[in-house]
Amino acid sequence: MEATVATENKNEGAWHGGGKKPLNASYGKMMMWFFIMSDALTFSGFLAAYGLMRFKFLDSWPIADEVFTHVPFIHGHYPMYYVAFMTFILIFSSVTMVLAVDAGHQMKKGKVTLYMLLTIIGGLIFLGSQAWEWKNFIGGTYGALELEDGKIVQFVDATGHQIALEDFVKRDNVERVQHTRSNGLWYVEDAGAIPPYTVNEVIQSFNANPNIALRTEEIISETKHKKILSREEANTFLEKSIGVVKGANLKVNEYGKTLFADFFFFITGFHGFHVFSGILINIIIFFNVIIGTYERRGHYEMVEKVGLYWHFVDLVWVFVFTFFYLV
Amino acid sequence: MAHETSHDSHAGLIWKVFGFLSLVTVVEVILGISKPDSIHLTNFLGTSILNWIFLILTLVKAYGIAWYFMHLKQEKASLRRAIVWTTVFLICYLSFIILVEGGYIGDVMSKYTNWNNK
Numbered sequence: 001m002e003a004t005v006a007t008e009n010k011n012e013g014a015w016h017g018g019g020k021k022p023l024n025a026s027y028g029k030m031m032m033w034f035f036i037m038s039d040a041l042t043f044s045g046f047l048a049a050y051g052l053m054r055f056k057f058l059d060s061w062p063i064a065d066e067v068f069t070h071v072p073f074i075h076g077h078y079p080m081y082y083v084a085f086m087t088f089i090l091i092f093s094s095v096t097m098v099l100a101v102d103a104g105h106q107m108k109k110g111k112v113t114l115y116m117l118l119t120i121i122g123g124l125i126f127l128g129s130q131a132w133e134w135k136n137f138i139g140g141t142y143g144a145l146e147l148e149d150g151k152i153v154q155f156v157d158a159t160g161h162q163i164a165l166e167d168f169v170k171r172d173n174v175e176r177v178q179h180t181r182s183n184g185l186w187y188v189e190d191a192g193a194i195p196p197y198t199v200n201e202v203i204q205s206f207n208a209n210p211n212i213a214l215r216t217e218e219i220i221s222e223t224k225h226k227k228i229l230s231r232e233e234a235n236t237f238l239e240k241s242i243g244v245v246k247g248a249n250l251k252v253n254e255y256g257k258t259l260f261a262d263f264f265f266f267i268t269g270f271h272g273f274h275v276f277s278g279i280l281i282n283i284i285i286f287f288n289v290i291i292g293t294y295e296r297r298g299h300y301e302m303v304e305k306v307g308l309y310w311h312f313v314d315l316v317w318v319f320v321f322t323f324f325y326l327v
Numbered sequence: 328m329a330h331e332t333s334h335d336s337h338a339g340l341i342w343k344v345f346g347f348l349s350l351v352t353v354v355e356v357i358l359g360i361s362k363p364d365s366i367h368l369t370n371f372l373g374t375s376i377l378n379w380i381f382l383i384l385t386l387v388k389a390y391g392i393a394w395y396f397m398h399l400k401q402e403k404a405s406l407r408r409a410i411v412w413t414t415v416f417l418i419c420y421l422s423f424i425i426l427v428e429g430g431y432i433g434d435v436m437s438k439y440t441n442w443n444n445k
Contacts, residue, residue: 055429
């Protein structure tokens with residue numbers, strides 16, 4: 001590492017543009033570590049806030065296994081598999097990154113180039129997967145009813161598995177009109193898309209279908225399953241329903257607490273933004289490797305520094321994975 | 328340091344760490360899908376034993392990434408401690424305060440949630 005940019009160091013006592021290396025770490029590397037520590041505390045704050053709300057609503061939080069159940073090209077209920085694949089992709093791109101750093105120490109330009117390219121591809125696959133996961137979450141799976149106090153009730157079949165609204169709701173062919181400010185209440189914002197069914201259609205279909213039961217958000221502590229209501233109890237819930245919910249956004253969430261959706265979008269979004277900027281930085285470094293910047297500089301420390309950032313993004317995902325999908 | 332100047336390749340070690348991290352992830356996923364009742368429906372220090380297993384496995388993975396991928400193992404002990412001890416202390420402190428508070432609010436609020444809808 002003698003060939004650092006500023007080798008001449010006449011100014012004793014100062015770091016002098018990286019010439020001095022306290023704790024045997026160069027200026028750039030140490031600053032990357034400082035940044036990573038502060039970013040780690042930011043993520044901890046977010047995850048701790050998620051934990052606060054989770055403990056606050058411990059008896060009614062959505063169960064992740066029932067929320068994230070999609071696998072591309074396959075229909076059915078497959079919890080966790082896809083997110084496990086995403087985790088694997090990110091760990092693998094971390095491996096190719098550390099192999100690039102390793103090749104850099106040996107001044108093997110060709111290998112560094114290859115491994116950087118693989119790292120970038122891994123990051124892109126992860127980001128694409130996350131977008132797909134968001135798409136499914138926003139679009140929703142089954143649909144649910146929202147009650148006037150904000151509770152969500154879902155529909156299950158005789159075996160206790162959730163069923164989608166379109167599997168049992170019959171349409172009435174009532175004409176429905178999209179609300180706009182220009183032809184409705186001027187002080188009400190344009191409403192979102194019209195839900196697929198009206199509340200009345202759902203309630204009538206429920207009454208006509210004795211095999212279907214209603215499920216609340218409440219978790220029974222003995223079995224850790226959501227509570228399924230009897231038909232009589234269900235009526236007291238149905239008469240308070242105010243809307244049909246399909247999918248999840250920042251205002252409603254068919255899977256349960258809206259806060260779950262808010263935190264999901266915010267934390268995975270913030271992490272995804274880190275992945276995105278990591279990919280951009282990796283691309284810059286990748287081209288610098290190709291044009292030989294680091295070969296001329298005499299060392300590949302820049303690859304190591306961006307590698308630290310990339311591993312940190314992986315590290316954060318390990319925690320996000322645990323707290324959103326496992327625990 | 329000693330390794331850095333000798334320019335040895337650590338590729339063998341890297342693949343081993345990768346194998347280990349993948350194995351831990353596979354174990355997590357199997358447990359997460361099957362959720363065995365014997366450890367899922369328990370309560371130990373505020374949460375189920377299954378959740379404690381997830382938490383410990385997560386910390387094991389974090390250790391693997393920080394020590395071997397981020398090369399903390401090869402840094403000077405003083406730099407490593409400055410980074411790890413500070414962060415770990417602050418995160419433990421933050422989570423302790425906030426989670427205890429969340430549990431308390433949950434206890435108080437759950438009495439007022441009307442699950443019978445009457």
